[in-house]
Amino acid sequence: MHTSELATTLQRLYGTNGEALAGLMARYEQGLAAFGAEYGPGEVVILRAPGRVNLIGEHTDYNHGYVLPVALDKDVLVFARPRPDQQVRLANVEPAFTSRSFIISHDISPCPIGDWANYAQGAAQLLEREQGPGLRGFDALIDSAPPYGVPRGAGLSSSSALTVAMAVTLVALNGLNLQGEALADACGRAEWYVGTRGGIMDQFISILGQPGHALFLDCRPTTDGPAGARHYPFRQVPLPTGYAVVVADSQVRHRNTGPHFNRRVLEGRIGVRLLQARYPGITHLRDVNHLPWDELEPLLPEVIHTDELRARGIDPDALLDSGVGAQTDTFYVRRRCRHVITENNRVLESVAALERGDAQTFGRLLREAHASARDDYEISTPEIETLVRLAQAVPGTMGARLTGAGWGGCIVALVRQEETARFAEQVGAGYAQETGLDAQIFVCHSAAGAGEVIRTTV
Numbered sequence: 163m164h165t166s167e168l169a170t171t172l173q174r175l176y177g178t179n180g181e182a183l184a185g186l187m188a189r190y191e192q193g194l195a196a197f198g199a200e201y202g203p204g205e206v207v208i209l210r211a212p213g214r215v216n217l218i219g220e221h222t223d224y225n226h227g228y229v230l231p232v233a234l235d236k237d238v239l240v241f242a243r244p245r246p247d248q249q250v251r252l253a254n255v256e257p258a259f260t261s262r263s264f265i266i267s268h269d270i271s272p273c274p275i276g277d278w279a280n281y282a283q284g285a286a287q288l289l290e291r292e293q294g295p296g297l298r299g300f301d302a303l304i305d306s307a308p309p310y311g312v313p314r315g316a317g318l319s320s321s322s323a324l325t326v327a328m329a330v331t332l333v334a335l336n337g338l339n340l341q342g343e344a345l346a347d348a349c350g351r352a353e354w355y356v357g358t359r360g361g362i363m364d365q366f367i368s369i370l371g372q373p374g375h376a377l378f379l380d381c382r383p384t385t386d387g388p389a390g391a392r393h394y395p396f397r398q399v400p401l402p403t404g405y406a407v408v409v410a411d412s413q414v415r416h417r418n419t420g421p422h423f424n425r426r427v428l429e430g431r432i433g434v435r436l437l438q439a440r441y442p443g444i445t446h447l448r449d450v451n452h453l454p455w456d457e458l459e460p461l462l463p464e465v466i467h468t469d470e471l472r473a474r475g476i477d478p479d480a481l482l483d484s485g486v487g488a489q490t491d492t493f494y495v496r497r498r499c500r501h502v503i504t505e506n507n508r509v510l511e512s513v514a515a516l517e518r519g520d521a522q523t524f525g526r527l528l529r530e531a532h533a534s535a536r537d538d539y540e541i542s543t544p545e546i547e548t549l550v551r552l553a554q555a556v557p558g559t560m561g562a563r564l565t566g567a568g569w570g571g572c573i574v575a576l577v578r579q580e581e582t583a584r585f586a587e588q589v590g591a592g593y594a595q596e597t598g599l600d601a602q603i604f605v606c607h608s609a610a611g612a613g614e615v616i617r618t619t620v
């Protein structure tokens with residue numbers, strides 16, 4: 163392989179130089195050697211898909227609202243070689259993920275829930291259905307090991323990075339004409355295969371990410387795309403110069419969040435039904451962002467129970483997808499809706515602030531978003547509170563908040579560039595002292611979106 167060609171490509175994709183670039187080069191070269199050891203000599207295509215961190219806009223996506231994620235330079239790498247048949251063979255540099263193989267078809271039987279092959283099978287089944295028949299398979303080695311890989315289960319969307327990585331591999335090796343928004347939309351649907359009905363944010367940012375930018379994404383689909391296709395408005399928003407986006411992983415993993423998450427979804431939908439009494443045209447909380455809260459508040463009780471909802475002709479059981487349960491009859495409608503509505507407005511204000519380079523205002527919005535997530539949406543944890551408090555106390559921190567669905571995971575902070583070392587030191591030491599846990603803290607160098615890196619031989 164031409165080392166200089168790889169170096170130039172990696173510089174462009176990750177925006178790195180010097181020591182950091184040397185480390186990345188070593189990662190790619192080791193991956194290539196491991197691929198050769200697994201599958202023998204021959205051609206190799208290298209592809210990648212990044213994880214992401216959401217700057218602001220939490221739990222807004224399923225309410226047809228706004229989000230503002232950034233693509234990480236932490237990513238899933240795929241070393242792949244096309245096969246003449248429809249088989250896919252997967253190996254992983256991390257021994258915990260033992261090898262898998264499957265045949266691409268319209269109906270690929272899922273592995274048990276949680277199995278890592280499902281992310282590849284979901285991508286393959288969807289593309290075979292929509293772009294096939296007869297997609298060619300491949301032999302691949304996956305590398306998302308620390309420190310360059312996407313941390314798993316931390317709310318940085320390793321699952322979507324893996325799904326997208328598998329999809330871009332199939333697209334590249336089959337010469338499919340599918341990219342950008344259409345590919346992101348397909349990947350969103352592909353991930354449903356694993357049994358979670360997520361939104362579209364993670365796949366969009368993994369594909370459309372650009373260095374130095376966040377992606378302002380409107381999660382309400384319109385049908386004004388080409389040939390009436392579904393379309394999500396988005397726009398690249400510059401990150402402020404002189405500041406770093408810093409992520410701190412609490413190391414606490416979300417556990418058993420299913421019913422809690424579903425409850426939040428349901429509370430939003432109940433809110434919409436209650437608001438429809440006065441605003442019959444609305445379908446999602448997004449539709450009332452522009453109205454003064456004083457007008458909405460009296461329509462949304464602080465707490466409401468199933469009996470009372472039924473008396474008003476609203477059946478909570480019918481508001482969630484079939485088979486999904488909220489396991490409660492008590493709904494905190496007012497505060498949940500207040501979070502979603504104010505959060506949508508905070509995203510809009512954040513975009514405006516970033517577009518005029520106003521880091522001060524953006525920092526304040528991050529702090530307000532955290533308070534709203536903690537008090538109104540109630541998705542924080544003691545460990546996250548500790549991290550946010552320690553982060554806010556560092557001079558040079560403009561704002562900090564929990565990021566991701568909540569109940570553990572990471573915080574994100576905007577920090578003056580020259581204070582990032584102090585941030586890592588102070589927050590890391592304080593967190594260890596208070597919790598006994600070792601927070602993983604890193605600066606997010608926003609990277610390019612998913613795609614092919616280079617074609618070479620091994």
Ligand code: ADP
Binds near residue numbers: 278
């Ligand atoms: P998150 O997306 O927040 O990281 P998820 O629970 O949605 O958390 O996804 C984590 C799962 O994704 C892992 O349990 C694993 O099945 C799969 N996964 C992600 N990255 C990899 C990888 N590099 N190799 C194998 N499996 C992976």
Ligand code: MG
Binds near residue numbers: 319322
């Ligand atoms: Mg995930």
